[in-house]
Amino acid sequence: MAEAGTRLAGPRLALSWLTVLPVRGPDAVDRSVAGAAIRWAPLAGLLLGAVATVVLYGLVAVGAPTAVAGLLTVAVLGMGTRGMHLDGLADTADGLGCYGPAPRALAVMRDGGAGPFAVVTLVLSIGLQVAALARLAARPSDWPVVLLAVLAGRCAFAWCCRRGVPAARPEGLGALVAGTQHPVVSALPWLLLAAAAAAATPHRPWQAPLAVLLAGALVAALSAHTTRRFGGVTGDVLGAAAELTTTAVLVVGSFGPG
Template sequence: MALALSWLTVLPVRTGAPAPAVAAAALRWAPLVGALLGAVAGAALWGLTALGVPAFVAGLLAVGLLAAATRGMHLDGLADTADGLGCYGPPERALAVMRDGGAGPFAVVALVVAVGAQAGSLAALVPGPTAVAAVALACAAGRAGFAWACRRGVAPARPGGLGAQVADSQPWWVAVAWWVALGAAGSAVLGWRAPVAVALGAGLVVLLSRHTARRFGGVTGDVLGAATEVATTAALVVLSTT
């Protein structure tokens, strides 16, 4: 859990260089870290709207808080993955584009859509404990996608980096178990939207993982960021639907 917090948040948790088994285990704690981050963002959304901040502005600020709390690395992963998928050429060319660090047109569009959809969805939630639960669920479900993207049989696309540390390390059922548990727990508070939101996010992660594994030759840390942002966005859209 300490390693998961160190990797996935700005909290000053010191862990040192992890052994492969510890790195794999840390990935299984990621949904709990997501729930914590989502609860904080949901509480911020509730507080801002209580102070009279317009709903969309409060939603945008909550998305910004999530980005700051994660060092922006998930959004960065989404942007790099979008650029990699948008380029022509062999996997080596796509990986080179992803390593470049610049933001191409695909990255810009992906970020605008993700941030805009998340902010708009947050703005549509009714402020209060239910909204906090919804944001926590969406963030947790998104991070459950890490385990699916790193399931056994998916190799690292390149040596080094987070992807190489955790690729091919997770039994396939870990992600499924998290998604089922989150959908069931969420339904007790949020009704039918919870399992639908989790299922939609999970389905998109499955498709994205399949496509990126073929396009890039495996998984990278950027793909993990893209997976969580896609799943979180989809879940928030469903949860905010009236």
């Protein structure tokens, strides 16, 4: 029984961290368990993506305007993660936008307020997601793009936590998960998603794989830049990576005739 509980510690922690599901995480969390949770993060993405897909197309089916359906879907995703990733995106934007060395940027990120960089970034990200979801809502055959986008957002965590990337702070989520992922484990989900993504846009089989690869390139650039700017990874950077990836896949996946 204890061995089974140990094996399930990673997925339990992933679901309790990354969703509002009433899943109790393990009593003790060390770097081993935290690293396992990062590897299991796509499970949370799969569940959240399924909910988002049902909400979007369910609302359209009962007569909701596509823009309203898109906005409510973004709201459901925000509530489903306690707004954690949006908060991370906002804090990362403020940290990158401030002047001064890494300690100053990290102090800005810890501040409870939202600066102008955070506000603009949130408005842009949410606006792009709503617009892309509204376009996808008008193309029911492309529903897998919604699932793919949310799933890819959770695959972004592993790349940011790969070996060689230190924690920006000696405490916090970043310190628990930094450097816990083998580089192959970090890159493999992107390759698998890109290979499977052609089914998401059957009439344009190149489009969804392109969206995944572009999102992966953006996450790699974000990870490299935040490592230089902050000195390593933080929990906020993980949230920013998830939102950046989700937005990129939705936007590129929404291109094409309505």
